[in-house]
Amino acid sequence: MLKTDVCIIGAGPAGATLSHFLHKEGIDHILIDKATFPRDKICGDGITVDVLNVLKRISPELLEKFSRESEMLPSWGFAFKGTTGKEIRYDFKNDGFPLAPFYTARRLDLDRFLVDNLPQGGSGQFWPATEVIGLEREANGVKVFLKDAQGEKELQCKIIIGAEGEKPIVTRYLGLEHYREKKHLLAAIRIYYKNVQGFNEGNHLEFFFDPKLLPGYFWAFPLSNNEANVGLGMMSTAIAAKKINLKKMFQEVITTNPHIAPWFAEAEALESTKGWGLPIMTPKRQIGGDRYALIGDAGGMIEAFTGKGIGPGMMSARIASEHIRVQISKSNPNLSSYHEHMYKYYHTEMRTAYSLQGVLKYPRILNSAISLANIAAVKRYAKDRMVHDFLRWV
Numbered sequence: 001m002l003k004t005d006v007c008i009i010g011a012g013p014a015g016a017t018l019s020h021f022l023h024k025e026g027i028d029h030i031l032i033d034k035a036t037f038p039r040d041k042i043c044g045d046g047i048t049v050d051v052l053n054v055l056k057r058i059s060p061e062l063l064e065k066f067s068r069e070s071e072m073l074p075s076w077g078f079a080f081k082g083t084t085g086k087e088i089r090y091d092f093k094n095d096g097f098p099l100a101p102f103y104t105a106r107r108l109d110l111d112r113f114l115v116d117n118l119p120q121g122g123s124g125q126f127w128p129a130t131e132v133i134g135l136e137r138e139a140n141g142v143k144v145f146l147k148d149a150q151g152e153k154e155l156q157c158k159i160i161i162g163a164e165g166e167k168p169i170v171t172r173y174l175g176l177e178h179y180r181e182k183k184h185l186l187a188a189i190r191i192y193y194k195n196v197q198g199f200n201e202g203n204h205l206e207f208f209f210d211p212k213l214l215p216g217y218f219w220a221f222p223l224s225n226n227e228a229n230v231g232l233g234m235m236s237t238a239i240a241a242k243k244i245n246l247k248k249m250f251q252e253v254i255t256t257n258p259h260i261a262p263w264f265a266e267a268e269a270l271e272s273t274k275g276w277g278l279p280i281m282t283p284k285r286q287i288g289g290d291r292y293a294l295i296g297d298a299g300g301m302i303e304a305f306t307g308k309g310i311g312p313g314m315m316s317a318r319i320a321s322e323h324i325r326v327q328i329s330k331s332n333p334n335l336s337s338y339h340e341h342m343y344k345y346y347h348t349e350m351r352t353a354y355s356l357q358g359v360l361k362y363p364r365i366l367n368s369a370i371s372l373a374n375i376a377a378v379k380r381y382a383k384d385r386m387v388h389d390f391l392r393w394v
């Protein structure tokens with residue numbers, strides 16, 4: 001039987017990042033994905049400063065290489081536009097950053113970049129086009145059942161890592177609770193467009209609020225080659241309560257919203273609408289324990305307000321690697337310390353995101369918050385804090 005110390009299911013940003021860190025530690029592992037890369041993943045393609053931080057921690061050269069790829073578009077700020085059209089915009093162009101604090105990159109390119117740059121001949125292997133079809137606990141580890149072009153095979157590991165994204169595998173096969181309730185899920189759709197007009201010259205990430213869409217939001221993120229990633233998302237509980245059809249809502253918003261429709265006057269959709277779920281952070285979800293850890297979307301690492309999940313997913317991989325390093329030599333590895341560490345790390349961000357998500361139910365409060373945030377002293381204070389935080393990361 002094939003054997004490895006750590007088996008990672010899923011080579012998205014979370015799984016691939018963990019493989020990078022285990023290579024650095026010299027820990028024997030196998031990274032498995034049912035897809036062949038490059039592969040698409042439905043996403044907003046917005047890359048936040050925490051992604052840049054993790055890339056730098058893997059190696060400064062990797063971050064440097066990332067920033068030089070032509071598909072990765074530097075983005076120097078972001079804006080939230082309220083239902084009245086009033087906006088709060090933060091521009092970081094002149095704030096002393098060595099690199100833009102945000103980027104956009106199609107997931108086809110970001111995820112390919114991460115797996116293509118895995119070290120060759122190190123302590124790990126990458127098996128694409130290999131599907132995990134079952135798991136079974138054994139006395140000394142976990143048996144993984146796999147299927148590839150040659151047929152079925154089995155792999156034995158000491159620690160199993162769920163990095164399989166939103167559709168749970170590890171929790172399901174190990175009989176753990178996997179929190180698929182609507183209250184822990186956002187739903188969103190994405191469409192690639194070309195010729196969307198109105199982007200800031202610093203390629204800002206643009207968020208719009210439409211009265212019909214609250215407590216959800218609409219986004220338009222510029223991409224390389226005059227293309228854009230456009231979409232909208234909302235808590236699944238609100239979709240069910242309001243009986244909303246996201247595809248219809250999208251068409252309505254881009255044709256009737258006075259602050260959004262002009263951006264689409266000459267735009268052309270490059271694909272049909274595609275939807276996917278976003279499992280959000282909830283401290284109730286147990287993400288580490290007896291011989292297992294859940295990272296990225298498999299562990300529900302999405303921030304509830306903006307839908308940001310790539311950075312937290314990669315950060316969860318980095319943190320998991322520290323606990324794997326400590327536990328791997330033990331006779332019964334247990335990753336509950338990873339669980340504690342992650343929720344401590346994200347405690348403030350998670351609480352803030354939940355509070356902001358609550359504000360979205362009330363257009364008046366949302367618009368007042370945007371007006372308040374535009375008061376010069378408030379804006380300066382908020383921006384100084386962001387600059388201070390971001391500079392520590394890049």
Ligand SMILES: Cc1cc2nc3c(=O)[nH]c(=O)nc-3n(C[C@H](O)[C@H](O)[C@H](O)COP(=O)(O)OP(=O)(O)OC[C@H]3O[C@@H](n4cnc5c(N)ncnc54)[C@H](O)[C@@H]3O)c2cc1C
Nearest residue numbers: 010012013014034043044046132164165188296297309310
């Ligand atoms: C519409 C939308 C917009 C979003 N916008 C943003 C954004 O702008 N910025 C941001 O930061 N986040 C965004 N997110 C969230 C972000 O996409 C996710 O948080 C991120 O993809 C999580 O990465 P991951 O590595 O955990 O999982 P994934 O990227 O989903 O990767 C999981 C991998 O596991 C593999 N896999 C699954 N099952 C198996 C199996 N049985 N065997 C083997 N392999 C398997 C899959 O093939 C896949 O490659 C958005 C999400 C959605 C849905």
